[in-house]
Amino acid sequence: MKILVCISHVPDTTSKINFTDNNTRFDTTGVQFVINPYDEFALTRAMWFKEKQGATVTVINVGNNTTEPTLRKALAIGADDAVRINTEATDGLSVARQIAAYAKSEGFDLILAGKESIDYNGGMVPGMVANLLGYNFINACIGLEIEGSTATVTREIDGGKEILQTSFPLVIGGQKGLVEESELRIPNMRGIMMARQKPLKVIDPIAEEPATQVNMYEKPAQKSACKIIAAGDLDELIRLLHNEAKVI
């Protein structure tokens, strides 16, 4: 089985988010970049299929050369090879078109991705890739088992979960549950050494027009300070929630 895992290169969760150039650019100064946490669940599940079921795992990113350390990290975790499509990722549909164009020529059985990235939170790429290729697609997956030509997938729904069956080729938008957090892997020294030797292919993007663009960034309005209410004065809290916040 050939697996492709889509890797988004995102600021670490604890990063301070700032903007420059009159709020038109994300300020990467001092920002640590990591594998998108949702993609990490997908990658770790892919490693399981590699180790238990003999799958091959390719990782892909759409981005300029600054994303290569993130792809190397995915290789150090255990992916076999990496592909970087050499263009700035600016729009979900554009990124999906780039990935789909590559995947089409390679014939993957399974494409795994996080259900969204933690930077732009678009939640678009996995579904778009699937539909561009005409592959089956299941989003918000919290479980994936493969037996022969059937995939059994657990999907989170509002207020519960459902179990679905489908065939390949298949695209999965994954999240925690695909594997548990405790199963995520930190690359070891051997993995890091080996990753340096593994192929990282840079390919040119296809020509296409982005459907959206970011015109401006905006920081949320400064929150007013937390009102501290004395533990003995719960009536005051109820009054504030009722009259001021108007939420009860």
Add this chain to the structure above:
Amino acid sequence: MPVLVLADHSEGKFKNTALELISYGKSIAKMANTKLIVATIRATDVSGLSGYGPDKVINIVNDRLGVFNAKAIADALSQLAEKESADIIVLDSSNNSKYLAPLLAVNLNAGMASGVTEVPVSLNPFVVKRVAFSSKAFVHTEIKSGKKIICLAKNSFGIKEEKTSPAAEEFTAALSEDDFKITLSAVEKTSGKITIADADVVVSGGRGLKGPENWGMVESLAEVLGAATACSKPVSDLHWRPHSEHVGQTGKPVAANLYIAIGISGAIQHLAGVNASKCKVVINTDPEAPFFKAADYGIVGDAFEIVPKLTEKLKEFKRTQ
């Protein structure tokens, strides 16, 4: 030209999210000087929707859409959008909508923006404001394609009443076997409980509650408020509460009107998941807990004393309302 909104119902009843979505769609339709079409899927009674401004309600009636199927619904909606020449398609932010929206976007070759919080900043160019960076910033996104897809963030616009007498139509989409290559074998739903996704109020407990045996008071408080219960990540990792209650960056997102955090310190990953809530109350013994910086109201003190008292006082308050 028209704006097309998909109003979701559960067992025949339209949720507040659907009414909010229709209100939002109506505002865009007015801005653009066009009509609002509301699509429903196998709805039995759409009369309740006319209070929020639709000009036309179209019920998609295909038998096979009785079970949610993202591809089939995306295909039905794109056919409907083409037929009605709708340019702006608006969905909510439920798990189902997030599943079908990117499929719809490819069908219609449309640019898409999710997590949108307001009516468009401008129509020409078409610019919307959306949340990004896990609620740490907003992005003004311009959608340049002819057709545009918007997913509205929950609880961001509110319900606005406007009485109309919409035309009612039925639509049968042309679906094929290709639409049904994913089959449903089982559904597990927590019955009788308010879900985090639907709740207006969420009461959440953290490690400060010391053990699963102490959740009774969290549940009592939630019951008085008609709230869903939730928990922090350590609590679900310790198996004090089920994973389905974990809220935060890697758990469920919360966009409630009121979020009450009891014994939760407020790690950045937790806050990222609950920041979209309108009003946040924190109860914690440690005045230095980071949650106090993110909350609107705070009480420094022992939850074991405060929560039962608060529950009693709220009961009294509810009785007098």
